[in-house]
Amino acid sequence: MLESLRIIVQELNSIRGLQPVLDTIATRVRDAIGTEVCTVYLRDQKTDRYIFMATEGLNREFIGKASVGSHEGLVGQVARREEPINLQNAMADPHFICLPGIGEEAYRGFLGVPIIHQRTVLGVLVVQQKSQRRFDEDEEAFLVTVSAQLAGVIAHAQVTGSIGLLSEDEDEKLAGGKFDGVSGSAGVCIGTGVVVTPTADLYSVPDRSSTNIELELKFFNQCLQAVRKDIEELSGKLASRLAREEQALFDVYLSMLDDNALPLEVCQRIEQGQWAQGAVSQVIRAHVDTFESMNDPYLKERATDVKDLGRRVLAYLQLTDDEELIYPDQTILIGEELTASMLAEVPPEKLAGLVSVRGSANSHVAIFARSLGIPTVMGVQDLPFTKLEGREIILDGYNGHVHYNPSEELHSRFQAIIEEESQLIKGFEVLKDLPGETTDKHRIGLWVNTGLMADVLRSLERGAEGVGLYRSEVPFLLRERFPSEEEQRAIYREQLEAFAPRKVTMRTLDVGGDKSLSYFPIVEDNPFLGWRGIRVTLDHPEIFLVQVRAMLKANQGLNNLRIMLPMISSVTELEEALELLYRAHDELIEELGVELELPEIGVMIEVPAAVYQARDLAKRVSFLSVGSNDLTQYLLAVDRNNSRVASIFDPFHPAILQALQKVAEDAHAEGQQVSICGELAGNPLASPLLVAMGYDVLSMSASNLPKVKSVVRSLSYQQCQDLLQQAMQMDNSRDIRELLEQVLTDVGAHRMLNPVLDEGEAKPEHG
Template identity: 60%
Template sequence: MLDILRQIVQEVHSAEGLDQALQIIVRRVRDAVGTEACSVYMREADSDRFVFRATEGLNSEQVGLARLEPGEGLVGLVAAREEPINLEHAESHPNYRYLKDVGEENYHAFLGVPIIHQREVLGVLVVQQTDRRRYDESDEAFLITMSAQLAGVIAHAQATGAVDGESQGGEEAAPAKIIGIPGAPGVAIGTAVVVSPGADLFAVPRKQVTDRRAELEAFREALAAVQNDIRAVSDNLRGEMNTEDHALFDVYLGILDDSTIGKEVAALIKDGQWAQGALSQVMIKHIRHFERMEHSYLRERAVDVKDLGTRVLAYLQADAASREQSYPDKAILVGEELSASSLGEIPREKLAGLISVRGSGNSHVAILARAMGIPTVMGAVDLPYTRLQDRELIVDGYHGSVHLNPQPELRRRFQAMLDQDLAQSKDLELLRDKPCETLDGYRLPLWVNTGLMIDVSRSLEQGAEGVGLYRTEVPFLLRDRFPSEEEQRQIYREQLLAFAPRPVTMRTLDIGGDKALPYFPIEEDNPFLGWRGIRVTLDHPEIFGAQLRAMLKANAGLGNLRIMLPMISSVPELDEALALIYRCHAELVEEGLEGELPPIGVMVEVPSAVYQARAMAQRVDFLSVGSNDLTQYLLAVDRNNSRVADLYHSFHPAVLQALSAVVAAGRLEGKSVGICGELAGDPRGAVLLLAMGYNVLSMNATSLPKVKQALRSISYSDACVVLDEVMQMEDANQIVLQVERLLGSRGQEQFVHVPLA
């Protein structure tokens, strides 16, 4: 059965669209189970009705026409219960509903299983038999396994159908919502510009062109270039290979011949497809054809076809790169894995939003997007991004979703939210020079998180009073080697000078987890619980020492440096790091460096540090909570995994209890306690942190004026009352609602962003 499962999944992966994918499923499942009929009913997103979408054995003329209301019939019951239903006499069940003209009146045995993706029922897979018999456990287990395996594929195909204009009944394409991870807050409505990586056949966007002759000429030139390359290699190896092996080069030339693959690509170009897209479609079709072959030798030829197609694509991309790229207004960059360099290629005034199929909220591009105030969605794994070129999209960076084919009403509501954000942004500019002070005079400093020089001017424009987190790993990530001590000194000096006399908190090198250096790879099965943060630098004192020395030198004559240690999980670990800092400072003093040892702090971001916060506070000058990692570790939820992203909740009662405990520990030792996670930049979270007694909130520059506005609209006593209320609650969503009620009652409804769809 495992081989059959793999074959079906592979075939479905190769399908061109949802209808073809569903037809493959019903045909192959019917044969695998040995039954008489197999059908798929798909749920309509806008009505929740179940549509008869594919069948093998019933009346195919009713596909797209027959429908069941929510909860209606056995199909509706399977969906409502979200579990299989296996019946020997289906017609005797009280939920049985006869669908006219579908042709199931002679079928008695029924087995239906739900198709569920990301907790949402997409449809129901049904097998039926004329005999009165109950499907056995192996059949049921097979269908459950099949639906679980195919749910993601179907979701992707469904989104692809929405992009391509396919619908469930021939009418206008249905709206689709793709769930990802919030990367940077805000709303963007604009035109997709697909960014494809170098020479990747599977990442080429589809695009129509008007100058077909130019595209055809570019393709033929690229084809000829690759053929010449192959002939040159063939000539060089003629004397080193036997005749049989050398004949393989003739096979390669034959594959690229104008009468075979070349002819197919040319035909698509003549139909209006651009050369790169035409090549991609044809080569992928042939690659998948070879991959499905049973003979291992023929399956391996797929690698050869892919290599040849990649070579032609590389020439086409080189030719396209020589021509100037134009971007539409309100461009939304879309790619499999966006990089910082792709942001730099587009004029800032034209960039409206970002969508990355891969990546996390902590990836470099997401950090940069937050600094630049660009609404961003990361980890949109179901998005058929190669088909989105020139399509209008809605990016909801608040909730991490992308909307395709939105209904007019939904688009109007997002436009209203966007207009509100723009108006609010202008109003917030007036707060720049005003203090963050509550109505009853409670003062709370707001600092910023930085990592790039682009952050500096934006942070100062927003009225930042200091830097609560400077990510020193960013300069390391932007290089192909470790920066020297002098290079680091210059970088740190620039940051310290820019903010002087305001304090700048520099976190020592924090790599590992989802932040790997290309020249210092860390391969681990579970990187978030592995070799990262202080664990790496303590194991490499030569790296740690050079960074500490660079920081201390950069601080000479300024005195606004604060050093912060990441990922501390025990007191002995902290003592070891402190000893190295003291030693580096003593050595520099001996070399003539003037200046006191700067304040040293600990990041509280693992559960063990929460329980040892007081012991750590006795050894350092300040504590700073990294609420992103602390929430992740407390809840055992990878915040970068879109499958469980909805379980990652900063307002979880356990998280709030931990945050309160850290403040209490710091207060007992008379030490300042700050926080530099995303919760600090959420106006709702800031209300609770204010009441808990945090001394500093640090956030991305874009969030700073919003938090200031929210806190200036309430009193400290208001915040304390709502904190007392929520600390008795057991549900994160209820906690959020309670804080939102407070903000709403103080005229701050603009900070409450409810998902629109």
């Protein structure tokens, strides 16, 4: 039976379309169990009835016509109880009803299991037999396993519109609702949904022999040239909005279209007798399958890029004559897999927000969105995006929520949030040149996190006093190879010059986990507990040495560089990294013949082990900096990019606050500066606690800096200490938030809080 399950799963993965999947399930399960009937019922969410959708053994003429209510019959019982029902004689059960016409009167043995996806019952899978029998444990376990596989297929079909999650009646107003994803870029917007779909389907091209190979090659090359021209034009559209290194993705696209890259493989297949469309489909799908089979988040994003290119070429080959998309004012772009080129096609003055069914906060499109300040929600896996064209959408980029067809009340609430945010931004201008200090003159540094050159101007406009985290992996992510030492030096020099004489803290290459390089793949079963951060660069000193040499060279004559080491979990790791740093410094002095200042070197505290060795680490460096995002996910065992557990990713958890306080105390005990550069640092609600704990620097996104400064300037240091003392005596985050919220309301700083509750209401958000 295990072999049967393996074969069924493989077969399902190769089938496109929901109905063929259901039919295959019915046939294969019946044969595997050796019974006489297998049937699939799917729930219609509008009527709350279970529709007879596929069968092997009953009357197929009633497929899509017969149905049972959610509280009727044995099928309804399985769905209501959300557990298997296994009966020797179904007809003797008081809940049994017989659906007229489908022909189940003769069947007594009954086993039904619910089809559940993310706590929602999607349907019921049933097997039946004429003889009275109770199906054994192995058969029941087999059916439960098959239903779990089927649940994912059905959920995806709902998302893509293959079956109706929402009403199909075009005259009926779509009911409002909310879908959850993860934040790609903070902010709130209200706009009109514009759904973008691929211009051609790579998976529907038939195999066909070519009758004129020379003509096929000529036509393919003409289409290829047209796509190259399109990519160059799209790159030009973004030229004024993105810096040179951020536009590197379009260079990657063009390199893929180089004659010696993907086109070479396509031409070889054409020369073997395949027609051009089939050759493109086969080559692109093979590369996509290779990327997607690696189970690596970044490599999955590369698969998206390859598919995007393949579809563009195929569109020209098919001579598609699609109508030009009309982008309304306040366009919210929605797609299953948004790409940077899709973003570039929207007039910048009309683009209000982005929603992608797939992808994470580290997708290319999310990186661009943050750089351009566009509210974005990624990974909205259950979103029926094909139904949202022209619908009114509210996008909550703070919490990763998408509201469609909102009620008048919800619309009014979010509109008030947007207007208030606009007024706040205007009011922040007076804060730009004021120091970050409490009412009794306790000073705290308010710095920014950067990664793209587009972040720089916004940071300086908001009064940034320095850079607490420069994500040096971003230039690596936007390339198809490791940048050279000189390329890195030029990029780092731009950052250092832009902020000079303010300090710029550059984190050494931090890949692994949810950040992987296409040209340096890291494939692991548990990447967040695997080869990432300093572990990678210590194993590859040639990468580490080139990077720190580039940083040291870029710092020459400016002397505003600080270097920070990520993912340190032991003193041994730190000492090994320091040895390499000192070596690079000494080599450069000898090579250049000049005295280079050794910058301050610090350690990121983001691994629980580092919390308990913070004092030992502080003895060996110039500063400590807490990465609250990773520290929170490791202490709470919650993947921060997983929307399923997003509700328990809680930086106000008492254990997190205790760890933060310990790190600050240990750093100061060794006379060293301590900062924090995760999302918590930019949360105005947390500011009083971090000030009272003794954090010298809070580093955050530029958009949050004025809000945090306003809160800091509204309280005295004594008030902050009193708050911390009360908060540390509480045993749950809800009470801690309520305490902080009340105090900020009392001093008139409540408007600085994130404006949206996790439930989507227009009240101050907790974090």
